[in-house]
Amino acid sequence: MKSSVEKVFLDYMHDNGLSMTPQRKLIVETFLETEGHFSAETLWSIVRERVSDVGQATVYRTLKILVDSGLADCFDLGDGVSLYEHAYGHEHHDHLVCMQCGAKVEIFDQTIENRQEEVAGRFGFELTRHRMYLFGLCPKCQKEKA
């Protein structure tokens, strides 16, 4: 039986007149098997461990499809590198990032979400989405520093 994620992807492909190719299949599978937050470059290197002649551009192009189809979420921490993570079946969340080691924790706080709506409403804005990144030092790096 086809997994629910694959169905969503194939439906998106079909609905938009896109074709399935061995490269895309490989990239999507690799994406789904890779946990955490990673760059296109990183995903490319993992893909190439399996099949050596997949082009970098194809990885970028496929990641765009993954984002558009709702399977991936793309964000960047302000350093010019886009990071990707699984979006299908994952609730919305923000990130807590260690500035020392780069560790990332997914966070969610309903109070913050509510206040965001409320603040936006105060200015008559209709809120669509938001991004929030908290930067600091993780427990481990605090110890190492002391």
Added chain:
Amino acid sequence: MKSSVEKVFLDYMHDNGLSMTPQRKLIVETFLETEGHFSAETLWSIVRERVSDVGQATVYRTLKILVDSGLADCFDLGDGVSLYEHAYGHEHHDHLVCMQCGAKVEIFDQTIENRQEEVAGRFGFELTRHRMYLFGLCPKCQKEKA
């Protein structure tokens, strides 16, 4: 009497062995006279209206000094272009951005700030800074759409 902002800048320059030059003076003055959120490119174009032969690199280099000295704040909305705004004498705030017209509203909510600390603390993180952007439609753009 020298304004307080200028003093902070000159002190920073001196403390770091930096020299004052006509170009830097012009760029800093232009920066201080320009309100809102703007890119280095935009600042450069305003500067060149006054003196035509200021190099683009000098604007970037001076903006870096402004950020380091605490006079400017640099952030980006995720589209790869850094935006700058006045930081001296301005309290910390986040941004509410209209995705249609690009209008930006500066926002602040103490409840959100408190919860951020609290969420970070829950994971043992020591919070240093954060960025939060709320994206949506401003009142004007909502009307135009309807």
Added chain:
DNA sequence: CATTTAATTGCAATTGGTTTTCAGTATCGC
């Protein structure tokens, strides 16, 4: 105020992530 040293400048070249172009190849609906 001259001198010397270190900093600064504009320009052009470079970087680095990402996107696009292009000619050849593969996919999909019929």
Added chain:
DNA sequence: GCGATACTGAAAACCAATTGCAATTAAATG
């Protein structure tokens, strides 16, 4: 199968931002 489209990898193009460089200028010192 066949034809219209879509896809591919490689390389070139992009674009904001940075850097190397040789000439110029600021500024501390004597």
